[in-house]
Amino acid sequence: MWVYEKKLQYPVKVSTCNPQLAKFLVEQYGGADGELAAALRYLNQRYTIPDKVVGLLNDIGTEEFAHLEMIAAMVYKLTKDATPEQLKQAGLGDHYVNHGEALFYSNAAEVPFTATYIQAKGDPIADLYEDIAAEEKARATYQWIIDMSDDVDLNDSLRFLREREIVHSQRFREAVEILKEERDRKKVF
Amino acid sequence: MAKNQVYTKSYHPYHSPDDPCPDPGEKHYSTPPHLYMGFQPEKLPQYTPKEALQKGTLWPALYDPYEKNQKLKG
Numbered sequence: 001m002w003v004y005e006k007k008l009q010y011p012v013k014v015s016t017c018n019p020q021l022a023k024f025l026v027e028q029y030g031g032a033d034g035e036l037a038a039a040l041r042y043l044n045q046r047y048t049i050p051d052k053v054v055g056l057l058n059d060i061g062t063e064e065f066a067h068l069e070m071i072a073a074m075v076y077k078l079t080k081d082a083t084p085e086q087l088k089q090a091g092l093g094d095h096y097v098n099h100g101e102a103l104f105y106s107n108a109a110e111v112p113f114t115a116t117y118i119q120a121k122g123d124p125i126a127d128l129y130e131d132i133a134a135e136e137k138a139r140a141t142y143q144w145i146i147d148m149s150d151d152v153d154l155n156d157s158l159r160f161l162r163e164r165e166i167v168h169s170q171r172f173r174e175a176v177e178i179l180k181e182e183r184d185r186k187k188v189f
Numbered sequence: 190m191a192k193n194q195v196y197t198k199s200y201h202p203y204h205s206p207d208d209p210c211p212d213p214g215e216k217h218y219s220t221p222p223h224l225y226m227g228f229q230p231e232k233l234p235q236y237t238p239k240e241a242l243q244k245g246t247l248w249p250a251l252y253d254p255y256e257k258n259q260k261l262k263g
């Protein structure tokens with residue numbers, strides 16, 4: 001089970017009225033390398049990973065939901081006061097006719113989320129290598145969103161999220177090392 | 190930007206005299222510090238808790254802030 005804290009992991013502030021940024025941000029909401037994909041991937045893989053690294057997948061998977069919540073807050077703040085006309089200008093007309101003002105799990109090009117973005121191979125190394133790649137891809141996505149954004153406050157939060165991807169990648173790399181060392185240990189004894 | 194020189198690498202793609210757009214020069218890509226760390230050593234220097242919460246990591250050795258258009262500027 002989870003314990004919910006009614007606050008964001010990191011403060012989210014947007015300083016420009018620019019709904020187009022929301023269109024870009026949803027890539028990290030319902031995109032292939034987004035936070036939803038990350039959370040679902042890790043929290044599912046954890047059942048069939050060696051016990052030494054179950055906790056890591058559990059912790060990181062949980063944190064990804066906190067990141068998802070931050071992205072949702074950003075998208076909401078950027079779109080909640082926009083008129084349908086402004087949303088259309090921002091390239092969110094397709095989104096509006098399907099979802100109104102609601103958020104939805106899709107990527108920046110409005111392609112709905114699909115479980116085919118994620119994998120659980122049941123092979124610990126294959127799964128952890130996917131996880132490392134996922135973190136690097138999420139890190140890169142944050143880079144490109146920052147490049148597209150002139151919103152200083154938004155970019156501050158995005159820089160925090162990008163840094164978390166670095167830390168997650170580091171931990172997954174260590175998890176691989178832990179599983180490799182198990183084999184060495186057997187050799188020694 | 191000494192930090193970025195450490196955590197970015199660059200290359201210069203071939204630019205033909207016939208290419209219509211101006212040569213943008215060096216392309217930079219991120220190579221953040223965790224790529225070189227291996228298993229994180231114990232007792233690395235830490236930020237204060239407040240600083241760590243702001244930066245997204247407890248350890249300066251893992252900190253790599255991305256600047257807008259770093260790809261172009263390095």
Ligand SMILES: [Fe+2]
Nearest residue numbers: 135164165168
């Ligand atoms: Fe992550």
